[in-house]
Amino acid sequence: MTDALTLFDDVLPPETPVANRLLQVRTVYAEPAAAASPRGRQVLARFPGAELVEVPSHWQIPDLHGNEGNVDRWVRVKTETLVLGVKKSLSARPNGRSANWIAPSTANGCAMACAYCYVPRQKGYANPITVFTNIDQITGYLRRHVARQGSKTEPDQCDPESWVYDLGENSDCSVDALVSDNVADLVATFRTLPTAKASFATKYVNRQLLELDPQGRTRLRFSLMPQSDATVLDVRTSKVGERIAAVDDFVAAGYEVHLNLSPVVLREGWEADWTALLQQLDDELSDDAKAQAAAEVIMLTHNEGLHEVNLGWHPQAEDLLWRPELQQPKVSQNGQVNVRYRNDVKRAGVDRLQQLIRQHAPWLHVRYAF
Ligand code: SF4
Numbered sequence: 001m002t003d004a005l006t007l008f009d010d011v012l013p014p015e016t017p018v019a020n021r022l023l024q025v026r027t028v029y030a031e032p033a034a035a036a037s038p039r040g041r042q043v044l045a046r047f048p049g050a051e052l053v054e055v056p057s058h059w060q061i062p063d064l065h066g067n068e069g070n071v072d073r074w075v076r077v078k079t080e081t082l083v084l085g086v087k088k089s090l091s092a093r094p095n096g097r098s099a100n101w102i103a104p105s106t107a108n109g110c111a112m113a114c115a116y117c118y119v120p121r122q123k124g125y126a127n128p129i130t131v132f133t134n135i136d137q138i139t140g141y142l143r144r145h146v147a148r149q150g151s152k153t154e155p156d157q158c159d160p161e162s163w164v165y166d167l168g169e170n171s172d173c174s175v176d177a178l179v180s181d182n183v184a185d186l187v188a189t190f191r192t193l194p195t196a197k198a199s200f201a202t203k204y205v206n207r208q209l210l211e212l213d214p215q216g217r218t219r220l221r222f223s224l225m226p227q228s229d230a231t232v233l234d235v236r237t238s239k240v241g242e243r244i245a246a247v248d249d250f251v252a253a254g255y256e257v258h259l260n261l262s263p264v265v266l267r268e269g270w271e272a273d274w275t276a277l278l279q280q281l282d283d284e285l286s287d288d289a290k291a292q293a294a295a296e297v298i299m300l301t302h303n304e305g306l307h308e309v310n311l312g313w314h315p316q317a318e319d320l321l322w323r324p325e326l327q328q329p330k331v332s333q334n335g336q337v338n339v340r341y342r343n344d345v346k347r348a349g350v351d352r353l354q355q356l357i358r359q360h361a362p363w364l365h366v367r368y369a370f
Helices: 004-008 034-036 038-046 071-080 135-149 171-178 183-191 209-210 225-235 240-252 270-284 287-292 304-313 315-321 343-360
Strands: 027-030 051-054 081-085 128-130 163-166 197-201 216-223 256-266 294-300 299-302 327-331 335-341 367-368
Touching: 004 163, 027 038, 034 038, 034 051, 038 081, 038 128, 038 163, 071 081, 071 225, 135 163, 135 183, 171 183, 171 197, 171 209, 183 197, 183 216, 197 256, 209 240, 216 240, 225 240, 225 315, 225 367, 240 270, 240 287, 256 270, 256 287, 270 343, 294 343, 299 304, 304 315, 335 343, 343 367
Parallel strands: 027 051, 027 081, 081 128, 163 197, 197 216, 216 256, 256 294, 294 367
Antiparallel strands: 299 335, 327 335
């Protein structure tokens, strides 16, 4: 084991140490090549008090597993641990819903702890942030992939003109941007790609992103739900009101800002609370923000394994999430058996929410709802 600062103190770039309640990092597990890379050294410099522990592979860190039932332990792991690795295989996967393509990840894992989170728990239940340090290879791959697509000739639900690449399938980019400049490099990459656009959903307001000058080529999707649901489910995230209050600033800073209305949780009183949320958006967003806004609506999906784990630490969340009388099994694209609202329940919920949007936020175009 080696102290992160003493190992590299002759070559560290100047970095401001991260001071954030989500990330009080004490240990950085790193593949040697990742730790020695410029991006790895940047991360280490942002957490100068952390101990560096070299690991042969970012997939093989036994210390991070086995904390399913122990919420104190896994929140501590999320807060106090980072992982540095090198992303080996790079590919963009076709999507077609929110984005045309899922970009190769530049991070996985998350420091937040939403009770319904579907991000694969690849490093134990805690699943702390792993930063992939070979960012130049990843942005180079993306540039070539975008070039191969040519221009988009037909509008689709992702975007009328640009090929959309989702950056944040396995992490939350706003928090990732606290840890390294990977997100800044991605925003800068897409700034120069007139046929493509980056996109990520987020539940965290990181105002440092306002400095990145995306010039309209990055779409940030603030995830929203009524605060009464978020208080129970969106553990460690920014408050919903704070996310809404940030929309105008991100539009002014050059982002396209969409709204990710998800997950929609059906429970007694949900229509009244969503109505209040839509009215708040109508009252608070500027005309500029409304003119460019669009939304996706996604009804809750859950699964039995997560239900069992959550019962051990956060049973109130399961009162909202686990409703067998309303739900049916569903096999997801990755083969996992999930549950979602029964077809009739889901259809009625989607229809009702779209009706509420037409009534209270008629400027909000719904790109898709399911
Ligand atoms: S912010 Fe996103 S990735 Fe992080 S825990 Fe919540 S749902 Fe999962």
